[in-house]
Amino acid sequence: MKIKRKIEIAVISDVHLGTYGCHAKHLLTYLNSIEPKKLVLNGDIIDIWQFSKRYFPKSHMKVIKKIMSMASNGVEVIYITGNHDEMLRKFSNTTIGNISIVDKVVLELDGKKAWFFHGDVFDVSIQNAKFLAKLGGYGYDLLTVLNRCVNWYLEKCGKERYSLSKKIKNGVKGAVKYINDFESVISDIAIENEYDYVICGHIHQPKIEYRENKHGKTMYLNSGDWVENFTALEYQFKRWKIYNFNKDKLAPFIIDEEVENIELKDLIAAITIVDHVKEKAKI
Known part of the structure; x- marks a missing residue:
């Protein structure tokens, strides 16, 4: 029997x-x-923008089935709409069983307010030129296909994977400025509304960072993506961490910094999970 890591919140x-x-x-x-x-x-x-009946592999369908199964087994699933699945916004504030569809949501986490939303509402390029944004989406898709071929060859040669799109984005001053502006605007609005955490996606840049201005501070978090970074955000023991599939694999959620006021039963449960994983690794 596989041991699963128990966490309060997972964000993808x-x-x-x-x-x-x-x-x-x-x-x-x-x-x-x-x-x-x-x-x-x-x-x-x-991705409803680029959806095609000709391409929807079994593995993609299995992800949907897995999410539905988690909901049926008691997991609260909150689906926040983005720009590529904006057609679902007509169903905003709809709840079916344990699944709710919203445009944004504010949750209270251990006495702190967390503001969740996708982030495209702050993207001027999408709001003012949706056609160009969609066209860019197709170009990005072609780039990732090319990147897969490159990485297949690199892995065969025993070399590290390489992200073409990340290299291009990081090398273009305009893209870097856009990302910085995106993060600053979102953080400033979060501070203005007295949110302790602001959690978004959209720009495919996983990050956890404290942001501060003269009015206060907030923690900016971005869950990244499952196209090039393979990352998620996890909340447990009153703190956030970035899960990175390439680096963390299936490693347990280990406390790596001082954590105050942890319930004894939660700590015992975490230690038990770690021990089980270690024992299994010895077999």
Whole structure:
């Protein structure tokens, strides 16, 4: 029997099911490794912009089935709409069983307010030129297909994977400025509204960072994506961490910094999980 990591909240975004760039098998492996109380799907889960009946592999369908199964087994699933799945916004504020569809949500986490939304509402390029944004989406999809071929060759040669899109984005001053502006605007609004955490996706840049201005401070978090970074956000023991599939694999949630006021039963449960994993590794 596989041991699953128990966490309070898992946040994934920018999965882009239905596109060639989506790594559904990686995501499925991750979802099978956790047992969250809440699963927040923070936008662009299904890529309706580029959806085609000709391409929707079984692995992509398995992700949807897995999420439905988690909901039926008591996990609260919050689906926050994004720009690539914006058609679902007509169903906003709809709840079916344990699944709710919203445009944004505020949750109270251990006495602190967390503001969740996808982030496209702050993207001027999408709001003012949706056609160009969609065209860019197709170009990005073609780039990820090319990247897969490159990485297949690199892995065969025993070399590290390489992200073409990340290299391009990080090398273009305009893209870097856009990302910085995106993070600053969102953080400033969160501070203005006295949110302790602001959690988004959209720009495919996983990050946890304290942001501060003269009015206060907040923690900015981005869940990244499952196209090139393979990351998620996890909340447990009153703190956040970025889960990275390439680095963490199925490692247990180990406390790596001082944590105050942890319930004894929670700590025992975490230690038990770690011990079980270690014993299994010896077999």
